[in-house]
Amino acid sequence: MHPVNGEEERLTPEEICAGLSQIPINQQAMIPLLAQATADGAISYWPLCILAICMVFIVISIVKLRVHPFLALIMAAFLTGFMSTNLPDLTTENIGIFKARTDMHIFSYTSDEEGKVRIQYGRNVLTPETIQSTIEGIQEKYKQKTYLCLHLIGGVNTSETHVATTIKAADALGLPFTIRHKATAETGNKYVNAIAWSMRGFGDLAAGIGLVIALAAIIGTCMMGSGAADRIVRTLLSTFGEKRAGIVLLLSGFLLSIPVFFDTVFFLLIPLARALSLRTGKSYTLYVVAMAGAGAITHSMVPPTPGPLMIADGLNIDVGIAMTAGLAASLLPAWLVLFMARRFDSTMNIPMRETPGTSNQELKHIVDKKDNELPGLLSASIPVAFPVVVISLVSILGLKPIKDVLDVTSYSFFPFLAFVGKPNVAMMIAAAAAIWTYAQQIVRNNPSIQGQLAKTLSEKLEAPLLTAGGIILITGAGGAFGGMIRLAGVGETIEALANKFNISYILLAWLATAVVRVAQGSATVAMITGVGLMSAVIGDGSGLSYHPLYIFLAIGFGSITLSWMNDSGFWVVQRLSGFTEKETLRTWTVLLTAISVLGLIETLLFSKILPLG
DSSP, rough: OOOOOOSOOOOOOHHHHHHHHTTOOOOOOSOOOOOOOOOOOOOOOOHHHHHHHHHHHHHHIIIISSOHHHHHHHHHHHHHHHSSSSOEEEEEEEHHHHHHOOOEEEEEEEEETTOEEEEEEETTOOOHHHHHHHHHHHHHHHOOOOEEEEEEETOOTTTHHHOOOOOHHHHHHHOOOOEEEEESSOOOOHHHHHHHHHHHHHHHHHHHHHHHHHHHHHHHHHHHHHTHHHHHHHHHHHHHOOGHHHHOOOOOOHHHTTOOOOOHHHHHEEEEEEHHHHHHOOOOHHHHHHHHHHHHHHHSSSTHHHHHHHHHHTTOOOOHHHHHHHHHHHHHHHHHHHHHHHHHHHHOOOOOBBBOOOBBHHHHHHOOOOGGGGGOHHHHHHHHHHHHHHHHHHHHTOOOOHHHHGGGGSTTTHHHHHHHHHHHHHHHHHHHHHHHHHHHHHHHOOGGGGGGGHHHHHHHHHHHHHHHHHHHHHHHHHHHHHHHHHHHHHHHHHHHHHHHHHHHHHHHHHHHHHHHHHHHHHHHHHHHHHHHHHHHTTEEEEEEOOTTHHHHHHHHHHTTOOOOOOOHHHHHHHHHHHHHHHHHIIIIIIIHHHHHHHHHHHHHHHHHHHOOO
């Protein structure tokens, strides 16, 4: 790829995209976009200091100062940029490379008073003899095509020996590059760049997953309001029988927490757990722990729930693959939930106490509700089943081993299937089905409302959209923070240390996420921090001996660790179940920690047995 002529010789956006498109999207680097790289192999510990300062800042802001997570994360992104050195300018090339997450290396050429040209790469001064080996070392280290930017400072031009040698070496290795003429070696205002890059990271992530989050909120509200979620639970109960009510509630929490937020699912299912306990006269602890634990698993492991969706986006993993892997990895922990729920029930046997909001008499009415007052099973199931099945199907059919056996991508129907299987499109269809079912139930219960149906639906959906807006702000701020971590060089430092001490990246991902989770309570903030760190460390994942989805699983399981009194989920479970704080710590907290540890062991084991690399 050659530079174009002009005052500022650089590639056009089209040429940049063309060059980057030669690198498969799942192999593009996520290595920090550093203005100057360290070429002598020395490890700089300042990026780790930046990370530590910012993590402490986030925890204190949220836990002690009660600052909203959005503000805490966005300020942490700014702080990271202010403390970073050599932030790149927000040029057209840099924006393209930042979005594609490929790596740029800058070579600076300056001339002294005698006209002798000096070439510098990071802290290293190069000679014509060392240029070739330096560029080869860059390509070998990052094991992929990288992007070079040649800064010609002052009167240096492309005919100079050092520049010509660099261009020849880059051409020989097929590395894309650009040439920029600069009057001086000074770059732009780094404080301005810190704000600008933070906003770029915020916009990229919010644009990528914002619509899916909003649609998931709509689906959850409509399924609750229409009775669709209740229908799914009733069907499972009739299929498995009342004696297996614990399994029914576990499956209900497991399935409904895929498109619906955990708090919402718990609000929905706790009355059913209480009502079932009233009917059977036993097993209240089993019912509560089973459905809460299962809901916590898929809430952290399976898109389109915002947390795992954000991890998949940050690690550049196909959403369908993330769904499939998340569901598969959740099966063994779900069995553990049922096993521990039965143990808790037999050893503790916590009684069902009165809780605020719903009396035991009102709960009795729930189990006596007529089936014909609820929507049909098919219409109730579509919002949950359709996006999971279609998105996963398209992803699986696109895998190379499947294509080698049966290449359905060449069939005439596949373009339509691929369109429907896009996460945004699949979720829009699921949301439309959920709204339609909700509208039918509203009209059925109140026929006179038909003329004001649109207004009624709009009012019903206002609250979940407001909730989704807050979540989008938080995840977008997480994208800003993650992007600034990459730019600060944190990934390179941790990668060097991990290689030096032979630390498992899976263990590192789990531990980093778990520490943040325990410190400040929010699983979402923990996932944001974990994926921001690991996306900077592993790059495109091409250097791993296993598929990056194992990093995805490690972050997800790490975010489940040790839910205690600084976690809003802890108080939701404690207050609505009627458990005491001590009972909640002995059940809920212990259960989630066991799930997290089992998930880590499972991830480490399968990364060796079935690396999928």
